[in-house]
Amino acid sequence: MDFARLWLGLLLPLVAALDFSYHHQEEMETFLKNVAQNYSSVTHLHCVGKSVKGRNLWVLVVGRSPREHRIGIPEFKYVANMHGDETVGRELLLHLIDYLVTNDGKDFEITRLINSTRIHIMPSMNPDGFEAVKKPDCFNTNGRENNNFYDLNRNFPDGFEFNNESRQPETVAVMEWLKTETFVLSANLHGGALVASYPFDNGVSATGKVHSRSVTPDDDVFQYLANSYASKNVNMKKGDHCKNKMNFRNGIVNGYEWYPLKGGMQDYNYIWAQCFEITLELSCCKYPREEKLPLFWDSNKASLIEYIKQVHLGIKGQVFDQKGNPLPNVIVEVQDRKHVCPYKTNKFGEYYLLLLPGSYTLNVTVPGQEPYLTKVIIPKKSQDFSALKKDIVFPLRGHLDSSLLSNPSCPMIPLYSILPNHSAATKPSLFLFLVTLFHILFK
Numbered sequence: 222m223d224f225a226r227l228w229l230g231l232l233l234p235l236v237a238a239l240d241f242s243y244h245h246q247e248e249m250e251t252f253l254k255n256v257a258q259n260y261s262s263v264t265h266l267h268c269v270g271k272s273v274k275g276r277n278l279w280v281l282v283v284g285r286s287p288r289e290h291r292i293g294i295p296e297f298k299y300v301a302n303m304h305g306d307e308t309v310g311r312e313l314l315l316h317l318i319d320y321l322v323t324n325d326g327k328d329f330e331i332t333r334l335i336n337s338t339r340i341h342i343m344p345s346m347n348p349d350g351f352e353a354v355k356k357p358d359c360f361n362t363n364g365r366e367n368n369n370f371y372d373l374n375r376n377f378p379d380g381f382e383f384n385n386e387s388r389q390p391e392t393v394a395v396m397e398w399l400k401t402e403t404f405v406l407s408a409n410l411h412g413g414a415l416v417a418s419y420p421f422d423n424g425v426s427a428t429g430k431v432h433s434r435s436v437t438p439d440d441d442v443f444q445y446l447a448n449s450y451a452s453k454n455v456n457m458k459k460g461d462h463c464k465n466k467m468n469f470r471n472g473i474v475n476g477y478e479w480y481p482l483k484g485g486m487q488d489y490n491y492i493w494a495q496c497f498e499i500t501l502e503l504s505c506c507k508y509p510r511e512e513k514l515p516l517f518w519d520s521n522k523a524s525l526i527e528y529i530k531q532v533h534l535g536i537k538g539q540v541f542d543q544k545g546n547p548l549p550n551v552i553v554e555v556q557d558r559k560h561v562c563p564y565k566t567n568k569f570g571e572y573y574l575l576l577l578p579g580s581y582t583l584n585v586t587v588p589g590q591e592p593y594l595t596k597v598i599i600p601k602k603s604q605d606f607s608a609l610k611k612d613i614v615f616p617l618r619g620h621l622d623s624s625l626l627s628n629p630s631c632p633m634i635p636l637y638s639i640l641p642n643h644s645a646a647t648k649p650s651l652f653l654f655l656v657t658l659f660h661i662l663f664k
């Protein structure tokens with residue numbers, strides 16, 4: 222036995238050297254498989270579907286229990302490279318994976334993050350588009366779409382109007398993936414601008430009255446989330462980084478105010494998947510030269526970590542009946558923050574609500590029963606690595622409606638169109654319209 226080799230063998234997994242170059246599908250797969258093998262106790266690699274050309278859509282999960290959900294551990298995700306020619310996010314996520322696994326057990330914060338969170342990372346949602354781009358180019362939009370020439374960020378069901386575009390395999394794969402976990406928080410990584418954009422991307426007058434922003438009932442939380450990313454990125458927070466492009470105050474913007482779009486992924490996540498998602502535009506140049514990648518990693522590393530920590534905002538817990546059985550499919554919402562498709566407990570009776578410090582009334586609803594209201598105060602002190610925990614015993618009366626046991630999912634129709642005065646969508650100002658003409662290609 223060669224002891225020097227044994228030593229090397231033990232040390233090597235800790236010095237996983239991921240270089241700053243573009244990793245094409247094969248190299249990316251090799252890297253992900255190596256990580257999954259070298260760090261098998263904290264990672265789980267799986268494929269959630271295939272692209273049009275049959276390339277795997279990989280997801281690497283990092284967590285103390287990477288293979289399955291644990292009660293109280295929120296599910297977080299990052300998705301990049303949905304537009305194949307927007308490449309920075311793809312490489313950043315590979316470096317993030319490397320950073321997480323190599324610092325587990327070494328760095329206190331990363332260890333706590335991995336202990337308390339299950340982190341799902343999809344470095345490329347559009348591998349065909351990425352492979353279709355021949356070489357780095359800031360503005361070439363070849364490769365933005367999937368192999369059937371569909372823009373995947375216009376391909377989801379829309380909350381405000383019918384989106385009858387034919388649903389693409391990559392989109393279907395993500396929609397199915399969303400059903401498999403109760404994702405709480407997410408970000409979608411793009412390029413071509415420098416800003417953190419938050420829902421809604423589309424709107425109707427019921428959501429879009431204020432200065433042409435189309436706001437969710439969780440607008441305070443979304444602005445906070447976008448800020449938590451932008452404020453740690455030295456270039457993004459300046460808000461005016463890309464030449465000749467719109468100024469973004471503090472580096473954040475409401476998606477609809479920037480320019481309205483139909484069929485985007487962030488609105489879909491928020492409306493149908495109970496998952497708060499924002500869209501991160503990480504580089505003025507969509508596909509910069511490899512030499513720039515270390516700079517992008519330096520300016521985004523702190524933000525990427527800080528944003529994951531936000532999955533622990535607010536309140537979480539389980540809903541039980543008086544006998545201690547967890548109740549699935551119970552609506553748990555904050556009064557005055559109703560979601561058009563109500564947020565419900567998962568099969569373990571769990572709920573997660575992202576909220577800023579303050580006092581709130583939770584409205585817990587079981588079909589056929591009186592709603593149960595309960596007050597909560599989310600304290601100011603920072604809730605690092607765990608939301609406020611509050612389990613709820615629902616005071617069931619009489620016979621339990623059996624529809625509780627089934628899970629009627631929300632219909633995939635424009636749900637906001639059933640709200641009052643939906644007919645006249647708030648039109649963005651002429652100024653915004655002109656800006657939009659120049660920027661229609663970025664999100």
Ligand SMILES: *[C@@H]1O[C@H](CO)[C@@H](O)[C@H](O)[C@H]1NC(C)=O
Nearest residue numbers: 233234237238252255256259
């Ligand atoms: C995994 O371990 C192998 C052998 O020890 C090493 O060559 C490789 O660089 C490691 N890769 C990663 C990504 O950790």
Ligand SMILES: *[C@@H]1O[C@H](CO)[C@@H](O)[C@H](O)[C@H]1NC(C)=O
Nearest residue numbers: 285328329330332333335336
């Ligand atoms: C992380 O969890 C492990 C148990 O899985 C525990 O031993 C360790 O102390 C925890 N570390 C931190 C920093 O919370």
Ligand SMILES: *[C@@H]1O[C@H](CO)[C@@H](O)[C@H](O)[C@H]1NC(C)=O
Nearest residue numbers: 382383384385386633634635
């Ligand atoms: C889209 O499809 C729905 C039903 O699937 C239909 O009711 C609607 O009219 C269609 N809209 C357009 C613009 O084609």
Ligand SMILES: *[C@@H]1O[C@H](CO)[C@@H](O)[C@H](O)[C@H]1NC(C)=O
Nearest residue numbers: 552556563584585586592594
């Ligand atoms: C609680 O929610 C239910 C439906 O989810 C609603 O019908 C009821 O009006 C709400 N109650 C209050 C006091 O907000």
Ligand SMILES: *[C@@H]1O[C@H](CO)[C@@H](O)[C@H](O)[C@H]1NC(C)=O
Nearest residue numbers: 426427430641642643645647
């Ligand atoms: C929407 O409808 C309400 C009453 O239903 C009305 O007060 C309000 O002015 C309408 N808003 C717009 C933008 O039409």
Ligand SMILES: [Zn+2]
Nearest residue numbers: 304411663664
């Ligand atoms: Zn994009």
